[in-house]
Amino acid sequence: xxxxxxxxxxxxxxxxxxxxxxxxxxxxxxxxxxxxxxxxxxxxxxxxxxxxxxxxxxxxxxxxxxxxxxxxxxxxxxxxxxxxxxxxxxxxxxxxxxxxxxxxxxxxxxxxxxxxxxxxxxxxxxxxxxxxxxxxxxxxxxxxxxxxxxxxxxxxxxxxxxxxxxxxxxxxxxxxxxxxxxxxxxxxxxxxxxxxxxxxxxxxxxxxxxxxxxxxxxxxxxxxxxxxxxxxxxxxxxxxxxxxxxxxxxxxxxxxxxxxxxxxxxxxxxxxxxxxxxxxxxxxxxxxxxxxxxxxxxxxxxxxxxxxxxxxxxxxxxxxxxxxxxxxxxxxxxxxxxxxxxxxxxxxxxxxxxxxxxxxxxxxxxxxxxxxxxxxxxxxxx
Numbered sequence: 001x002x003x004x005x006x007x008x009x010x011x012x013x014x015x016x017x018x019x020x021x022x023x024x025x026x027x028x029x030x031x032x033x034x035x036x037x038x039x040x041x042x043x044x045x046x047x048x049x050x051x052x053x054x055x056x057x058x059x060x061x062x063x064x065x066x067x068x069x070x071x072x073x074x075x076x077x078x079x080x081x082x083x084x085x086x087x088x089x090x091x092x093x094x095x096x097x098x099x100x101x102x103x104x105x106x107x108x109x110x111x112x113x114x115x116x117x118x119x120x121x122x123x124x125x126x127x128x129x130x131x132x133x134x135x136x137x138x139x140x141x142x143x144x145x146x147x148x149x150x151x152x153x154x155x156x157x158x159x160x161x162x163x164x165x166x167x168x169x170x171x172x173x174x175x176x177x178x179x180x181x182x183x184x185x186x187x188x189x190x191x192x193x194x195x196x197x198x199x200x201x202x203x204x205x206x207x208x209x210x211x212x213x214x215x216x217x218x219x220x221x222x223x224x225x226x227x228x229x230x231x232x233x234x235x236x237x238x239x240x241x242x243x244x245x246x247x248x249x250x251x252x253x254x255x256x257x258x259x260x261x262x263x264x265x266x267x268x269x270x271x272x273x274x275x276x277x278x279x280x281x282x283x284x285x286x287x288x289x290x291x292x293x294x295x296x297x298x299x300x301x302x303x304x305x306x307x308x309x310x311x312x313x314x315x316x317x318x319x320x321x322x323x324x325x326x327x328x329x330x331x332x333x334x335x336x337x338x339x340x341x342x343x344x345x346x347x348x349x350x351x352x353x354x355x356x357x358x359x360x361x362x363x364x365x366x367x368x369x370x371x372x373x374x375x376x377x378x379x380x381x382x
Contacts, residue, residue, distance in 0.1 A: 001095060008107035009091060012114035016084050020124040024077035029121055036125045039065055043126070044074050057170040061128050076126055083130035087114060087123050090134040094358060097141050100148065101325065101362075102371045113361055117296055118350045128168045129354050135165030136172070136335070136355045139179060140328050147186055147324035155183050171338050171352070178334050182327050256345040257283055273341070280340035280349050281308070297346055300353070307360035310367050332359045 023029050039062060046066030055063065065079060072078045091110055098105035123130045142158025145151070159180060166173035259276040262268040282301045289298050311329070339352040 001092075002104065002107070004107035005095060005105065005110060008110040009088065009114075012091070012111050013084070013088060015115060016087070016120075016124055019120060020077060020080045020084065023121075023125050024075075024080065029124075036127055039126050040074075040076060042066075043069050043079075047074065056167050056173050058128075060167045061131075065126055079126050080124060083123055083126070086130040086134040090130075090137050090358075093134070093137045093141050094361070097137070097144065097362060098365055100141075100144055101322065101366060103365050103369050105365055106369060109361060109365060113358060116354070116357065118300060119354050119357075122351060122354070129351060132165060132168050132172065132355050133358070135161050135168065137358060139165060140331060140359075143179070143183065143186075143331060144324055144328050146183065147327055155187065158183060171335075171342060172355075174338050175331075175335050179331055182331060186327055259340075259344060261341065273337075276343075277337060277340045279346075280343050280352075281305070281336070283346040283349065297350055300350065300357075301346075304353070304357075304360055307363050310363050329359075332356055 019029065039058070042062040043065035046062055047069035050063065050066055052063055052067075068079045068082065069075075091114055094110070094113065095105045119129070123133075139158045139161035142154045142156075142161060146154035146158060162176045162179050166176045257279050259279045260272065261276065262272040281304055284294050284297055284301065286298065289295055336356055339349070339355075343349045343352060
């Protein structure tokens with residue numbers, strides 16, 4: 001780590017601590033206030049009367065937060081420190097991620113990442129986003145390093161992070177089987193045993209076993225809270241999926257957009273899926289900007305738009321995406337698509353984007369900073 005990077009981390013950390021202090025003791029500046037207060041109230045009740053049970057999504061987070069309250073007392077400021085620690089670890093992972101690609105992550109980029117406007121007020125209170133961001137980056141980092149080196153320990157790190165991130169949000173639970181299949185595929189066809197490399201049918205058969213294992217999970221009813229969306233997707237339960245999406249698009253919020261999926265036929269499904277993806281990524285469009293918050297959302301959408309153009313340029317024109325980075329971008333696309341399908345307003349979308357914005361930071365770093373080949377070679381050593 002360079003001195004400038006260390007300085008950037010300290011500056012960002014102090015700013016985050018100041019905002020967390022104000023949030024907890026001075027005036028309520030929370031982003032996503034309703035969720036933060038709901039989590040705190042539920043965690044206090046759980047700390048007094050609750051017992052641990054296996055759950056995912058908000059139910060797991062309430063138990064986690066309640067455990068912190070049970071140990072340290074019902075202090076928002078103390079509980080927030082664990083989220084801020086996760087964010088600092090996420091920033092360190094970004095530095096290592098860039099190094100693995102042969103770049104030095106700029107100090108200014110670290111400050112912008114940690115103090116990103118839509119993130120600043122959401123990671124300085126008791127929300128899930130800091131943990132989700134850290135787990136996603138860790139799982140993708142393990143996937144990248146496994147693709148580069150073939151070392152199984154990185155696959156284990158990635159899978160462990162996948163399991164952890166699935167606990168915090170049902171969308172990340174939906175992503176988990178796809179990431180696991182990507183890792184299996186990379187192992188069998190890129191970094192597997194010579195026999196598996198030579199015999200594509202064997203590899204394909206083992207890959208199929210992974211699919212069957214995931215399908216077997218879908219076939220059994222589960223009482224685990226938060227896993228219904230994953231089962232609905234694996235079983236292709238369009239009735240349940242449509243019911244959830246109709247509820248979300250039917251809420252009368254100013255930022256709500258109509259992007260429900262249409263399952264009536266394959267063409268309409270693909271068209272509605274593309275519309276959902278575009279709305280999720282780039283709303284609000286310029287002609288829909290009505291308030292200062294809309295301006296902020298539009299600026300962030302522009303950040304993603306130009307980053308997407310850079311990805312398209314690399315993929316379609318220059319074909320310059322490094323091979324180890326391809327599964328990472330594929331996983332990022334799948335996560336974005338999952339968020340897009342389950343989101344129907346750009347206020348909520350701004351929270352979900354926090355788990356993938358870092359990928360666009362990495363794209364900008366790769367495009368506008370100088371590569372250091374010696375750094376790349378040294379970091380990739382087994």
